[in-house]
Amino acid sequence: MYQYDDYDRALVTERVAQFRDQVERYQAGQLSEDEFLPLRLQNGLYLQKHAYMLRVAIPYGVLSANQLRALAQVSDRFDKGYGHFTTRQNIQFNWVKLPEVPDLLAYLAEHDMHAIQTSGNVVRNVTTEAFAGVAADEVYDPRIFAEIIRQWSTINPEFLFLPRKFKIAVSASEEDRAAVRIHDVGLYLFRDSEGELYFKVMVGGGLGRTPFISQVLNEKLPWRDLLTYLEAVLRVFNRYGRRDSKYKARIKILVNTLGLDAFKAEVEQEFQQIPKDINGLTESELSRIASQFLPAVYETLGETDLEFATHLQNNEAFSDWYDLNVRSHKVSGYRSVVISTKFPNNIPGDVTSAQMRGIADIAERFGFGEIRVTHEQNLVLPDIPKSSLFQVWVELNRIGLGLANHALLSDMIVCPGASYCNLATAHSFPVAEQVVNAFTLEEQQDIGPVSMNLSGCINSCAHHHIANIGMLGLNKSKTDHYQITLGGRQGTDSRLGKVLGPAIAESDLPQAIRTLMDVYRKYREVDETFIQAVDRLGLAPFKEALYPEAQG
Amino acid sequence: MKNVIVISDGEARVDLNDPWQFGQESEQVECSARVDEVATWLEHSASNRSHGVLIQKEEELELIAPHLANITMIALTFKDFKDGRAYSLAYLLRTRFHFKGDLRAVGDVMRDQLSLMRQCGFTSFVIKEGKDPFDALKGIKGLSVTYSGSVSNPAPLFKRVRRY
Secondary structure (H helix, E strand, O other): OOOOOHHHHHHHHHHHHHHHHHHHHHHOOOOOHHHHHHHHHOOOEEEOOOOEEEEEOOHHHEEEHHHHHHHHHHHHHHOOOEEEEOOOOOEEEEEEOHHHHHHHHHHHHHOOOOOOOOOOOOEOOOEOOOOOOOOOOEOOOHHHHHHHHHHHHOOOHHHOOOOOOEOEEEEOEOOOOOOHHHOOEEEEEEEOOOOOEEEEEEEOOEOOOOOEOOEEEEEEEEHHHHHHHHHHHHHHHHHHOOOOOHHHOOHHHHHHHHOHHHHHHHHHHHHHHOOHHHHOOOHHHHHHHHHHOOOOOOOOOOOOOHHHHHHHHHOHHHHHHHHHHEEOOOOOOEEEEEEOOOOOOOOOOEEEHHHHHHHHHHHHHHOOOEEEEOOOOOEEEEEEEHHHHHHHHHHHHHOOOOOOOOOOOOOOEEOOHHHOOOOOOOOHHHHHHHHHHOOOHHHHHHHOOOOEEEEOOOOOOOOHHHOOEEEEEEEEOOEEEEEEEEOOEOOOOOEOOEEOOOOEEHHHHHHHHHHHHHHHHHHOOOOOOHHHHHHHHOOHHHHHHHOHHHHO | OOOEEEEEOOEEEEEOOOOOEEHHHOOOOOHHHEEEEHHHHHHOOHHHOOOEEEEOOOOHHHHHHHHHHHOOEEEEEEOOOOOOHHHHHHHHHHHOOOOOOEEEEEEOOOHHHHHHHHHOOOOEEEOOOOOOHHHHHHHOOOOOOOOOOOOOOOOOHHHHOOOO
């Protein structure tokens, strides 16, 4: 992973001192609530329902074993012994105390971590896919450009008081496992026929109460111009984005109000006027950043391992886990392991300090001491020799993390909900758990891959719009109700799900999901996944089954 | 103006004798010390135009841009410190329109944003009433490491220093 040099380290250390002073001045009454608010947000600190919440940055979801241990330490020392991994590949601590936050941040800085710009109207943590650098289908390692963007956007003085938050994602694979198209700016890295690197730049994606899938802003941007181009986009956004309503301030609204062509013309005009040499990326900067990642030194391993084959043959639980949670790797003899944080074993995204330490040990013992966070709130061990998989599985089970459900219906993205969050209208976790518990693992395996995301309010933190089945918590009279959407998906061909009908009472939700699955199981063709069946059948049979009374 | 911090020769100090006055507060101020709003400035005849001009809205930048040679001070308004438009306007005034005079931050201007303003090309700051300008001076410097380029330091870090 990226190794800090003295400049990186000096920046985070000075930032802690700066924030410590701001906290002290706030506590002494020298800074008002309103004056302090953006300062704490730019340092990742929210005020939630019961306590302050600190969101710590995990740049593009990459952690070292020691950093994960540091996060375990933070969980024990400053929180209640656990942390919550988020869809921006970050981690949140829900019970921190304001006077302790500077010490917490100082401790993180010692481990080359920070909470800068994980919140506020700024460029947020740049994300990419969890398998960056180990996926066989990538054209280039997207982490390298994600790190370049991270540095450029960190405390960039012109862009710290934008109209609204600004999210950037990078993907270098055809499939797109980084949900690029729901980002304010999404970057698809590709090579042309000459082998040169370019970006296809997407703009105006975002969920929330007005969801949009992004559109193409630039078909072919040379990689050297990346920062100059981002500067042009952000300057246009900073000057012309709406500031009168929080809900109309994202760049997606600007793009759709002006129209894509007019917006594109604005960006192009700005881009042409910026001297390209100033921020122009160079081969040497690219290779310097690449070398800071200390590429893993792989052994030459065979694909054949008889012991592994025996375990696979004799142990059904291991074999299920292997089928579902283990992914191919670009290097022969290696695999990537997805660690599920989901129901019924865990609360989605929540990992205890003991589990963090356990994962760190496994990553060091069997991998290269690296851990990834996925935007689906799971963790990944990117480089595990095939011959170690059985031991890794045994060790993961020992800490309650051996659940074999990756990409099954229980692998849900769920927001923390009204138990923690001021914005949420519904209590997400308990109802998601009831939905999951309505299905045995065997049933889930029979149903196969399906994405089900549940958001506790319209702000859509759990990305329910781009799930095959989305559930949105609404506050209706005394009981929580859930609106169900169908047909959404992430990836290059992202789509927003469509609302099936009136919201359903919380207690009826598990049965409603079962009804949808029954329709699929009744009509599916051989090897047809849930989403493929939805595409073929349309919404009608699902609607009819869910709302029979409406059909008369 | 009161509560003014100026940067001259790279040093920031509180200026207790700042000569500038807003035109709308006193008609009598001579051109060399007067700051007029853009609309007023454009209405005046060439001989009666103030040397300072106050930009309050984004669109006023284009109106005043052709006249920058006759202006020695531009005050850019932060109506609310959370509204960051003036950072981009400052950037444009300095790098696109090559304004060489004094660029002044007025309005909701406070200690914790001063270093950002300085980096975007501001050279003087009228600290919000009720805030101590001597305390605000501490906000000028900011962090010693900046990754991106800015008006005050155009090259990004990777071109400014040798990183290994």
